[in-house]
Amino acid sequence: MNSPAKKSDARGADQRAAPVHQRAPDIDAVKRATITAVTSGKGGVGKTFVSANLAAALTLRGERVLVLDADLGLANLDVVLNLTPKITLHDVFTGKADLDDAVLAAPGGFSVVLAGSGMVEYSRLTPDVRNQLLATVQTLAPRFDRILLDTGAGISDVVLFAVSLADEVLIVTTPEPTSLTDAYATIKVLGSQQQRRNIRLVVNQVTRVGDGKLIRGQLQQVVDKFVTPHLFDPITPLKLEFLGDVPSDPAVREAVLRRQLLLEVMPGTAAAVAICGVADKLMG
Numbered sequence: 001m002n003s004p005a006k007k008s009d010a011r012g013a014d015q016r017a018a019p020v021h022q023r024a025p026d027i028d029a030v031k032r033a034t035i036t037a038v039t040s041g042k043g044g045v046g047k048t049f050v051s052a053n054l055a056a057a058l059t060l061r062g063e064r065v066l067v068l069d070a071d072l073g074l075a076n077l078d079v080v081l082n083l084t085p086k087i088t089l090h091d092v093f094t095g096k097a098d099l100d101d102a103v104l105a106a107p108g109g110f111s112v113v114l115a116g117s118g119m120v121e122y123s124r125l126t127p128d129v130r131n132q133l134l135a136t137v138q139t140l141a142p143r144f145d146r147i148l149l150d151t152g153a154g155i156s157d158v159v160l161f162a163v164s165l166a167d168e169v170l171i172v173t174t175p176e177p178t179s180l181t182d183a184y185a186t187i188k189v190l191g192s193q194q195q196r197r198n199i200r201l202v203v204n205q206v207t208r209v210g211d212g213k214l215i216r217g218q219l220q221q222v223v224d225k226f227v228t229p230h231l232f233d234p235i236t237p238l239k240l241e242f243l244g245d246v247p248s249d250p251a252v253r254e255a256v257l258r259r260q261l262l263l264e265v266m267p268g269t270a271a272a273v274a275i276c277g278v279a280d281k282l283m284g
């Protein structure tokens with residue numbers, strides 16, 4: 001006799017025989033890094049500090065991480081990490097070197113590709129810059145679990161294009177009104193131009209723990225009021241996801257002055273611990 005239980009067993013077996021939801025082996029074979037853009041409205045808010053130390057924290061948690069210095073005009077990841085690169089993205093873009101040779105080991109156990117600073121030719125998004133940047137990210141993506149794009153600030157074409165290459169966006173802001181206004185402008189553009197519906201937020205240089213959460217709430221209110229859902233997706237509202245606040249900590253400036261990675265040389269400091277919290281949230 002066929003009991004109902006047996007019937008459902010049989011259905012289960014049928015489903016196992018035809019696993020329509022399973023990914024084809026060739027799709028799994030091209031598993032690639034999650035690309036996270038670290039960006040901001042205003043400059044000097046701590047994108048490079050967050051990128052480098054977040055990379056170290058994610059590495060400690062078992063991810064294979066690469067930080068790409070995507071702040072092409074004003075790159076300074078090399079300064080923070082005390083690296084003097086022989087080969088930069090500029091050499092790769094101009095065909096003088098292979099991308100493989102531009103991938104360097106950074107303190108903290110992650111990899112970096114540095115940009116080299118002061119190249120005005122990268123202040124505009126030419127078709128060449130566009131293609132080169134895209135090709136660079138596409139080539140590197142299968143080799144890592146995570147690529148952090150340390151971008152420039154603002155809403156220039158170059159910055160927006162770099163961010164467009166990312167699966168997810170992390171905006172760094174400080175509690176300063178100017179930084180918040182610029183963060184809002186960036187969020188608005190990313191919502192409308194790139195149809196972003198989830199943007200992550202790190203509030204850096206807070207004076208009191210908890211300020212970050214309040215700030216996220218305020219920014220979310222403004223977004224809810226003024227960022228109309230996109231034409232192609234009128235239902236899903238844009239959500240700001242709070243990843244944590246990082247206190248203003250003299251240890252950060254000290255580490256930068258000594259050109260050392262905070263997480264490596266002062267892992268117990270308040271800012272370093274906060275970055276680890278951000279890493280946990282990002283992975284979770």
Ligand SMILES: Nc1ncnc2c1ncn2[C@@H]1O[C@H](COP(=O)(O)OP(=O)(O)O)[C@@H](O)[C@H]1O
Nearest residue numbers: 044045046047048049205247248249252253256
């Ligand atoms: N949490 C912090 N506490 C204290 N100083 C900080 C903190 N974050 C950043 N800074 C200071 O701000 C400077 C600029 O940071 P940086 O990461 O280079 O900014 P960006 O990449 O956004 O231009 C750093 O050199 C450091 O001195």
Ligand SMILES: [Mg+2]
Nearest residue numbers: 047048071076
């Ligand atoms: Mg920077």
